[in-house]
Amino acid sequence: AGDLSKRFATDLKASPEQKKKVVIVGGGLSGLACGKYLAEAGHEPIVLEARDVLGGKVSAWKDKDGDWIETGLHIFFGAYPNMMNLFSELDIEDRLQWKVHKMIFAMQELPGEFTTFDFIKGIPAPLNFGLAILLNQKMLTLPEKLQTAPPLLPMLIEGQDFIDKQDELSVTDFMRKYGMPERINEEVFISMAKALDFIDPDKLSMTVVLTAMNRFLNETDGLQMAFLDGNQPDRLCEPMKQSIEKNGGKVLMKQRVKEWVLNEDDSVKHILMANGEVIEADEFISAVPVDVMKRMCPEPWTKMPFFQQMKQLEGIPVINIHLWFDRKLQNVDHLCFSRSPLLSVYADMSTTCKEYYDEEKSMIELVFAPCSPIAGGKTNWIAKSNQEIVDATMKELERLFPLEIGKKAPDGVGAKLLKHAVVKTPRSVYAAVPGRNKYRPSQETPIKNFTLAGDWTSQKFLGSMEGAVLGGKLAAEVVSAKAKGMKTAGLKKINDDIMAEASTFSGQ
Ligand code: FAD
Known part of the structure; x- marks a missing residue:
């Protein structure tokens, strides 16, 4: 990870004549990482984000009481080399709150009890x-x-x-x-x-x-987990933005891209913004989720086997829930695996995360999954109301915290839920169902001035923050290498079934 980073300032560094204006669509971690490394390589990246907040799936915003609402409960792992490298390059390593090296599981048969894997x-x-x-x-x-x-x-x-x-x-x-x-x-x-x-x-x-x-x-501290010390847009995305701007790039919000407009040879001529504006550049990078890229794919590209691979990939629904209680629940300073049929992991953010610290009241953040039949669940939770989702979650929590939540609590009432917030992401990371990995496309595409980034592109990490950063970095490497006339890794081999389908299609 560190070696690739260094290359942007050395052998991949553009001379003033080789400098490219590069438009990057999407201000999630992948688009921002891509912009950061391109700026370091001497290019002029312009990151365009549709929303008024950076971060995409790590975005967060404040509610009317000033409490942070997050798109997802996010955990960093020791085995995230590109992410760790990024924190060190931005000089913000102290923002990672490392927890004791263990995994905590709620005991299914013994409500209220936990068991651990201790490293x-x-x-x-x-x-x-x-x-x-x-x-x-x-x-x-x-x-x-x-x-x-x-x-x-x-x-x-x-x-x-x-x-x-x-x-x-x-x-x-x-x-x-x-x-x-x-x-x-x-x-x-x-x-x-x-x-x-x-x-x-x-x-x-x-x-x-x-x-x-x-x-x-493979790494001794690979499974050690860290929480960021606060909300991701301020604590991680902002330093990435500053780094891009310091090196001559731009990061703009409220910039929704509508269309890639093509030249006759199918390369990108310019992008058309939702407000009608036209933006030209030397190179174009998509750092949007796969479902958005599919929707935005220009018609001539949809016939190419490379882009047809995207048909095999789609985002999985997930729900992130915040519950504010009137008192402190069991004080666990770590991530917990709920092992409940409805819920995945959860954490008491009033204990685990500095910005959300509260010594008197708990704020539990939980990932609700699976939340639709395509994810293996029985109920399409993503279509249900927030109240129904919170009611079902509270029922599960009565089982997880029997001494603190619900009628079995010693006072017969239990902790009172003060308020809740539910964030639904109908299409999150790509669904890694069997047989999908081979369809993840390379960052390099058959289009001469168009490159892909994003956690779903081909890289050795899954759809994750680490995958997003690495996908962005590899896209920056493709553009930087091309600008210098250097050899790139080339297109990833396209699976035979896609090639066969494409030849039938073109033969018709
Ligand atoms: P995104 O974050 O989706 O960014 C894409 C950006 O493109 C968005 O900002 C979007 O607004 C923008 N965009 C879309 N269309 C347009 C347009 N037309 N014009 C301009 N901009 C556009 N990962 C981990 O490593 N650890 C975890 O613990 C973890 N937990 C998670 C929990 C939840 C609930 C969720 C949802 C995800 C979690 N992840 C976790 C996954 C991680 O968040 C993602 O893999 C990563 O953030 C994806 O980054 P990205 O930049 O590839 O995509």
Whole structure:
């Protein structure tokens, strides 16, 4: 990660004659990272964000009481090399609030109790993870632990090749194929699948679980988690914007792009803004989510196999919930895996995050998933009212906090919910269902002045903050290399089924 960063100021650095004006559409982490590295490489990036806030899926805003509402509860991991590198380059590492190196799971059969995987300091990866699982006495029996290890070993030995080959299998298919005990699913994989992609294990590609394990297990602190010390637009996006502007670029908000307007050779002539304005540039980069890119794809491009890959990718719905209580609940300074059928992870932000600290009242932020049948759920929660979603969540919380929420609490009433906020994202990260990974396109495209960024483009991390930063960085590398006449990595191979479909299409 650090080496690629350095290249923007060295061999990828443009001379004044090689300098390009580059329009980047989308001011999420990917568009901002792309802008930052292009500016460092001597170009003039202009990031155009449709909304009045930066960050996309990490965006946040204040409600009428001045409380922050976030699009998502976000966790940073030790195994996020490009993200860690970015924090260090921006000199804001002190904004990451690292938590004790462990994973906390709510106990399904013992409401109100938790169990942990503890990572012992000084023990290197992947032994520390093996030991963390072996030492946990509450989740799996010893025979279950021993049965789980062999199917996962090829991941460590063969690496990415083995991981990629498992993409056609769901997590549940993989477990059955390799004879893993069913209980592993209930105890570990359900919470892992929901945390990684907001879907259930029978819908999630095994490649996702193996990729995450491989990245996390290869580094001693890979699974250590950090919370940002406050809202993402101010604490992370703003320093990225400042870095771009300091190096001669621009970041503009309330700039909705309507259309890519093409030349006769299908390259981009200019972009047309929703307000009718035309913006010209030397190079154009899309850093919008895949569903938006599909909608905006110019008609001549939709016939090209490269862009047809996008048909196989679509965003998954997820809901982020904030609950403000009249008192402090169980004081856990960490992320918790709820292991509830409706909820994924949650955290008491009044304890875990500096800007939201409150010694007297809890603010629980929760990810509600799966929230539609395409994500493996039974109910289309995304279509339900906020009140219905909050009522269902409160019911689950009565089970998770039996001594503090609901009628079973010692005072017979329990903590009172003061207010709530629900943020629905109908299309979030791309749904990593089996067989999708091969359709993620390279950042380089067949269009000579058009490049893709975004967490969904091909890069070795999943749809995540790390993936977004890396996708943006790789897009900046493509544009910088082309500007200098240097060789690029080239287009990623397009799968045979897409090529076959395209040739049938053009033959008709
Ligand atoms: P986006 O953030 O979607 O940015 C795209 C931008 O393009 C947006 O700002 C959008 O407004 C803009 N745009 C769209 N159309 C136009 C247009 N026409 N003109 C101009 N601009 C436009 N990741 C983790 O690593 N850890 C986590 O714990 C985690 N938790 C999450 C929890 C939730 C609830 C959600 C929703 C996501 C979570 N993620 C997490 C995923 C992470 O947030 C995303 O992978 C990442 O932020 C995506 O960044 P991006 O820049 O690729 O896309």
